[in-house]
Amino acid sequence: MHVRSMLLAAAAMTLGVCATAGADITGKVKLDGKAPEPKEIDMSGVAECAKAHADPVFEETVVADDQGNLANVVVFIKDDAGALAGQPVPTEPAVLDQQGCQYVPHVLAMMVGQELQVKNSDPFLHNVHSLAQQNPAFNFGQPNKDPGKKVDPPKTAENIKVKCDVHPWMSMYIVVVEHPFFGVSKEDGTFTIKGNPPDGDYTLQAWHESMGTQEVQVSVKDGKAELAEPITFKSQGAMAEPVKSDVRLASLQTEPKSETKSAGCPSGCCETKTADGGKLADAAAPAK
Numbered sequence: 001m002h003v004r005s006m007l008l009a010a011a012a013m014t015l016g017v018c019a020t021a022g023a024d025i026t027g028k029v030k031l032d033g034k035a036p037e038p039k040e041i042d043m044s045g046v047a048e049c050a051k052a053h054a055d056p057v058f059e060e061t062v063v064a065d066d067q068g069n070l071a072n073v074v075v076f077i078k079d080d081a082g083a084l085a086g087q088p089v090p091t092e093p094a095v096l097d098q099q100g101c102q103y104v105p106h107v108l109a110m111m112v113g114q115e116l117q118v119k120n121s122d123p124f125l126h127n128v129h130s131l132a133q134q135n136p137a138f139n140f141g142q143p144n145k146d147p148g149k150k151v152d153p154p155k156t157a158e159n160i161k162v163k164c165d166v167h168p169w170m171s172m173y174i175v176v177v178e179h180p181f182f183g184v185s186k187e188d189g190t191f192t193i194k195g196n197p198p199d200g201d202y203t204l205q206a207w208h209e210s211m212g213t214q215e216v217q218v219s220v221k222d223g224k225a226e227l228a229e230p231i232t233f234k235s236q237g238a239m240a241e242p243v244k245s246d247v248r249l250a251s252l253q254t255e256p257k258s259e260t261k262s263a264g265c266p267s268g269c270c271e272t273k274t275a276d277g278g279k280l281a282d283a284a285a286p287a288k
Contacts, residue, residue: 002243009111025193025218027227029073029185029206033235035064037049041169048124049101049167059169060106061210069189070233071209072107074175076182078194078203078215083177087195089113094170095148097161098126103162107209109182110174112156117148127165134158135176143167159207191231196223 043049063071075086092111096103097119109118118128118161120142131137135154142149154160154176166169175182183191193204199220204227206214211233218225 022179024195024223025077025181025183025197025204025220025225025227027075027191027204028189028230029070029075029191030189030230030232031062031064031068031070032232035062035068035235038062043101043169044165045138046101046167048122049273052100052122057100063106063187065189067189069185069187070162071185071187071189072105073185073191073206073208073231073233074107074109074177074182075185075191075204075206076109076177077197078205079179083200084181084197087111087181088177090180093117093148093150094174095119096128096174097121098128098142098164098170101126101167101170103164103170105184107184108172108174109184110154110176111180112176112178113153113183115153116151116174118142118146118151119148120144120146126170128162129165130160130162130174132158132160135160139165143248153176154288175207193228201225204231208233255273 013196014217037062041057041059042170043053043057050176060072069241079085089111093115094108096105096108096191098104099121101122120126123145125141125143127139130137132138132154135158136152139150139151154174157178158176160174160176162174163173180195181197183193185191199216199222201219204216204218214231214233216227216229216231217253218227
């Protein structure tokens, strides 16, 4: 009977894990007011890029539909006290792709220590230049299709801008969080934070590249919670420069042109100056 009781207890524990394995935090992100008109990207000067798109392509700084549903917002549990430290790192790598002369996704969230793979789905040259300040930066060319180049995992939380020195309209953000409890809003504004976070009361922080941050309170019970009201950003800030967060600042500065041209950048494409020769603006880093 003792052995049988142990087996029953183990089975009950297994069922308990299965019952909460899909638990998560869900919600929606909205834009309060009219979204700015997106700017069309002119790819006509690069035949390979223009050929990849039958329809016009627009910048992704603010992606919102006519209902105000806002995409590309990173939502994560704010953990200033380090209560969520020591969580296991996701085994699946975060993946950044290049498709039709655009970075996919435009905003990528990942955890400190998580593997990052950079792909090139285009059969021609791209350059991937991270402007990291707190983490190891990378800057390399991918001249042909590449199923995935591994990049050193980030060592600390930071918001990292990535640009292509070959195609100046290409840019995206990698948002590194210190724990696995984060999500990115989709085109319908919905987001999901997976991983069965510990029960308790938390502050959720939502970050947008041009509108800064918003915070809301959430109570997690049995590893899950659903926000009753959407997280809302004001539209008048939609075209502002990237703002500084309350924890860390990743300063995006130009670097001197390398004296050596790499095999991936045969024409010196890894120069870090902007199109007008100026310096890039500062970008925000997410709060812990």
